[in-house]
Amino acid sequence: MEALINYLLQFGNLNKQQIDLITSKAVFKEIRKDECFHEAGKIPREVIFLTEGVMRVCYYNNKGDEITKYFIDENNFVADINSYNQEIPSTEYIQAITACSYFVLSKSSMKELSMTIIEWDNIVAKITAKGLADKVNKISPMMTEDAKERYLSFLEKFPKLANRIPLSYLASYLGITQSSLSRIRKNIR
Known part of the structure; x- marks a missing residue:
């Protein structure tokens, strides 16, 4: 309370x-x-x-x-x-x-x-x-960013959320497929 x-x-x-x-x-x-x-x-x-x-x-x-x-x-x-x-x-x-x-x-x-x-x-x-x-x-910045930029922006703005959200939901939010998100994540590491 x-x-x-x-x-x-x-x-x-x-x-x-x-x-x-x-x-x-x-x-x-x-x-x-x-x-x-x-x-x-x-x-x-x-x-x-x-x-x-x-x-x-x-x-x-x-x-x-x-x-x-x-x-x-x-x-x-x-x-x-x-x-x-x-x-x-x-x-x-x-x-x-x-x-x-x-x-x-x-x-x-x-x-x-x-x-x-x-x-x-x-x-x-x-x-x-x-x-x-x-x-x-x-939402507004996402309109001009590519998929990788959207993901990196998400990580920057919501660092505590990334590990709490299933990849399928995160991919949907970012407007990309789950396999695209997996590729992006793999290339960033």
Whole structure:
């Protein structure tokens, strides 16, 4: 719980009563490796704060290929924010690629926090803006890089993730085949 509160405090001030209220609303859960936290076609009803493990966001393209959009590791919020806010079915899956622990805030808890904590909506807006900026900063450079550069950039930006992610997911994220990724890795060593 401390990690969640410390994360929130980076985006705004909260007093002890407000922190206690947030603590009372956050529910601790765990999920096993390879389980889906959220499936496409469903409307998200909660946001989570990941405290342990790695999740990935993926979808299926029109050919039926599974595409990894990005990875989320510890001390980050996880949600399909567009579907959550608009209450529309998601087009993405959120899957645990390691065993994960997290805190859940339900939609009703989020509304209650919004109505009770004056600063809450501002904190959520700042976290959302940071999340979107992080996503753009991860994806934009990849558009101009070749496969080797994308892999090296990934290693540079996320050195702790590389050994925690299956090669098939990493290859999908980088937009290359698993055999191409194996060749790149072999040539770098």
